[in-house]
Amino acid sequence: MPADRLSVTFSALADPTRRAILARLTLGEASVTELAEPFDMTMPAITKHLKVLERAGLVARGRAAQWRPVRLEAEPLREVSGWLQNYRRFWDESLDRLDDYLQAIQKGDPDAGRH
Amino acid sequence: MPADRLSVTFSALADPTRRAILARLTLGEASVTELAEPFDMTMPAITKHLKVLERAGLVARGRAAQWRPVRLEAEPLREVSGWLQNYRRFWDESLDRLDDYLQAIQKGDPDAGRH
DNA sequence: TTATTATTTAACCAAAAGGTAATTTAACCT
DNA sequence: AGGTTAAATTACCTTTTGGTTAAATAATAA
Numbered sequence: 001m002p003a004d005r006l007s008v009t010f011s012a013l014a015d016p017t018r019r020a021i022l023a024r025l026t027l028g029e030a031s032v033t034e035l036a037e038p039f040d041m042t043m044p045a046i047t048k049h050l051k052v053l054e055r056a057g058l059v060a061r062g063r064a065a066q067w068r069p070v071r072l073e074a075e076p077l078r079e080v081s082g083w084l085q086n087y088r089r090f091w092d093e094s095l096d097r098l099d100d101y102l103q104a105i106q107k108g109d110p111d112a113g114r115h
Numbered sequence: 116m117p118a119d120r121l122s123v124t125f126s127a128l129a130d131p132t133r134r135a136i137l138a139r140l141t142l143g144e145a146s147v148t149e150l151a152e153p154f155d156m157t158m159p160a161i162t163k164h165l166k167v168l169e170r171a172g173l174v175a176r177g178r179a180a181q182w183r184p185v186r187l188e189a190e191p192l193r194e195v196s197g198w199l200q201n202y203r204r205f206w207d208e209s210l211d212r213l214d215d216y217l218q219a220i221q222k223g224d225p226d227a228g229r230h
Numbered sequence: 231t232t233a234t235t236a237t238t239t240a241a242c243c244a245a246a247a248g249g250t251a252a253t254t255t256a257a258c259c260t
Numbered sequence: 261a262g263g264t265t266a267a268a269t270t271a272c273c274t275t276t277t278g279g280t281t282a283a284a285t286a287a288t289a290a
Contacts, residue, residue: 011129074205090189
């Protein structure tokens with residue numbers, strides 16, 4: 001029961017149904033019924049997945065008549081990216097890639113230098 | 116019980132103890148006892164965490180006398196990074212950042228264009 | 231061979247995760 | 261008011277997770 005934000009984010013992402021929901025939401029807002037449609041799963045199961053995503057701050061809910069549209073909130077993914085930076089140099093030890101990386105930092109690449 | 120690699124990786128990362136172990140391993144190989152030292156937890160618990168990390172391919176084990184040194188294997192994190200790219204444009208909608216991102220792709224930044 | 235050190239395995243437990251069916255709530259439409 | 265549609269809640273079940281203690285295994289050292 002880790003309460004830290006990164007753990008909550010990672011465990012929200014550790015499920016293919018939830019990642020598929022996020023992928024769908026990159027196309028725009030959707031209702032719960034729409035989101036549930038591709039899955040062989042009951043609505044309460046989807047509602048639960050949405051709760052997990054909402055708790056992680058990965059989605060936000062709106063209100064329109066009897067619908068509660070869901071939209072993507074990618075901000076927590078920025079933190080994941082920041083965490084990842086500490087390991088980037090271990091992905092591939094080859095020096096030319098490391099060189100690319102160092103150059104990217106100097107050029108002020110939006111992400112390469114974050115940590 | 117998701118068997119897909121990304122889910123296995125994300126759930127391995129969804130625990131602060133395991134992330135701390137990975138962070139320690141960026142400094143170099145370590146024995147199980149060394150890894151366990153900072154935590155108020157028994158050895159079997161650490162062994163279990165290591166199993167989770169190993170199953171995700173995030174660490175590999177060696178053999179040296181009665182020690183089984185653990186070392187970082189960051190390759191699965193590259194996949195995480197690849198997955199993240201699909202969401203990068205949502206982290207911050209401001210157009211100047213989007214512009215940075217598009218430029219980074221053109222410059223052949225080692226990561227900006229992967230997906 | 232016996233003892234010591236490092237680590238894993240086994241058996242167990244409580245809590246959390248992921249699902250279900252059935253019921254309830256909320257808002258719309260006659 | 262009554263009916264329909266959208267979604268959430270409740271109660272329940274099974275499996276997984278994260279931890280424990282106690283016992284077993286592996287390699288070194290005396």
